[in-house]
Amino acid sequence: MASLIGYYSLIFGFCFSLLIVLFSIKNFRNTNIFDNKIIFLTFMQFSFVVLSFLGLILSFVYSDFSNQTVFNHSHTTKPLFYKISGTWGNHEGSLLLWLLVLTLFIFIFLLRSKEQTKQYRILTLLFQQIIIIGFYIFVIKTSNPFNYIFPIPSEGLGLNPILQDPALAIHPPILYLGYVGSSIIFSSTLAATTLNYISKEWAKHIKNWILVSWIFLTLGILIGSVWAYYELGWGGFWFWDPVENVSLMPWLALTTLLHCILVLEKRLALTSWVVILSISTFTLSMCGTFLVRSGILNSVHTFTNDPDRGLFILIFLFCLIFLSLFIFFFFHKDKTQLSNNFFWLSKETSILINNWFMMYFLAVVFIGTVYPIFLEVITSEKISVGPPFYNKLIIPFLVPFLFAMTIGPKLKWIKSELRNKFNLITFLIISLLLSVLIIKSLNISFLLNSLLITAAFYLFFITLRDFFTRKFENLSQSISHFGFSLLILSILFNNILSTEIITNLKIGETFVTKKFKINFEKIEQKEEQNFKAIIGKFSVENSKGNIEILNPELRIYNQPNIVTSEADIKTNFLTDKFMTMNLVQNQDYFNIRYQTKPLMIWIWISVLMISLGGLKSLIKKKYEN
Amino acid sequence: MYGRKVKLRFFFILLILLTLILSAFLILKSLEENVVYFQSPTEIQSLSEVDKKKIRVGGMVKVGSISMEVKEVKFVITDFKNDINVIYSGVVPNLFTEGKGVVAEGYLKDKNFFLATKILAKHDENYMPPEVKAALEEK
8 A cells, every 4th residue: 555655746747848848938938037837846746755765764664565565675574663664775766866856955955945036946956856756767767666476475585684773774865965966056057057047146146055965964874883893893994895986986076065165155266167067976976876876886886787777877868968968068158267367375275176186086986987898898707807907007096185185274365475384394293303202203104104104294283273373263164174283183194003804713712812802701692573693602811811702793683594794892092893704504603703903993983073064054045045 | 260169169079078088098008907817727737938917716615625723724725737835924714615616816926826916705505706707617
């Protein structure tokens, strides 16, 4: 029943798309006043998608196995929370979520853009409807979440256990708010280009949308990364896996755009660049969806390998790119006044330098992700590009990038001189001394590390000082940049100071190294709703004689029958102690991994700070308006 | 004389071009060095000489071949045509089971022994790495 309602709501919503297009075109041609009927229609469209989504959720909650999506991804013994989150934990449901966010955002956009001109609002709506209609067709044709199966199975196939996790329940919605949020930026940029509407006011208005999707994208990536850290059991937080890269690419583009839009807002410069970035941000989000959904990349996120779906997104993607290029080349008039009064030492130059680095990072990630696919298609040679590639290409360039990030905000618009030279130099010397001191005491390789640590400390101190001296002027920027310096520092020290022991132990055995003594005391069994748990009890004694008890878990799920290992992590502000236990079939040995990971929590906190800066900027805007 | 504006433009474009060339060069060079190739046991058997580079080997874990010790895990990867012995010390993923697909990353000692540094985790019982699938289909 719920399925049926869901399905018909989907169809109705699609009909509303056509109505909206019809009314919009009529309104665009005829009158000068924005027809409020259109807002009502968008609201109706959104409501129908919500209804459809609720229908799917209810089917999941009541385990209605006549629905194919529910049958494939749910099970009666699954806890209620994961029944609900299972709604978007699969291909069909997650596309419905895309649609939900698409319609929600255009509705909010129409409500919040009343001071803009009618033509611009309607055109943005039209471009957004093109995307929405594309997704409607995609959902209904190739991935209908409400397919009916008969005879009705009595039990479902269950959700992949590693997706049964609180972090991963909220990861997709948050990430999608970021991904799909860029669709509004895309539509409105195309509309503004067509109407030659790009101006300082437009920049100010679209900046909020950029901020919103940037914040969500940052948080979405953060949650995914935290999940990977504790659930996948490798003890790392970023693997340069193609699926992670696919979310990093729009983030890089969006971050660049966020900086550029400031230049546009203040100086009406870099207009073409802003248009290109807006288009590429959304294109990269779509690209991500394509790569993940087509089954070209293989990971948790690739739910099924259906070439039809991949092909459809690819064609749709090309249409959108073609449309935006067409608009860019035929309608765009560059209003940039940059070269009239352009000086090397100014805020806009420093932002431009920042842009170059970001584009370089983006290119590295893009090539590392796409090249293996490309090569396989051309030569059928199978390769993979691992972390060394990214580390080697990105890390050295972080040094100048960090310096530019430190000096840049100190400069003024148009033409500037370095103020407070004394302070800047003093802090540089302090950071340099500090990093040399640290490197000497840790006894690690010198050149790159010392440069990196110096640069990161430099940014850290200068932004920290800003909190006290700048009297909260430009606070949001200080928070984000401070967060970034903290992130780099935490990652650096985390990398340098992490230790790891991997061994195979039987119950009752003890493993001794110079630093630790690991004692595998016993295992206990526990029955839960949909899994059996084997809990290991380990005591780890360090060289000072402190004993820590760790209880990593193995979970044997009933449906699907999969074993997962739950790491036990003891966190404090200095370091994480991380232990996982694995069992190999028919063996007495347990495979044990024990790690100490310093400053882990600061990696999460710093990313939170980065997005907090964005939030601060958004709230400030609200007050001023 | 050219005006300031033209000179600036020219300089700007030159700078962008130089950066582009430099970064393209860096990326390509690094790609060459850091790419990891995938090979099946049969492909390894047909190698003329054993390379020092890191590779990935994929296939099925031969039934009855896993043996564990304190320091290491030994097993055999097979594509049902040829086998290769793998010696590995490190984390074993949960879905590492006899008779299922596996991908190991590491270095060849010779044509019959592979020193693995990593066994790639899979997230799904039915999932088979595309490389393994292709390698198995070829036989």
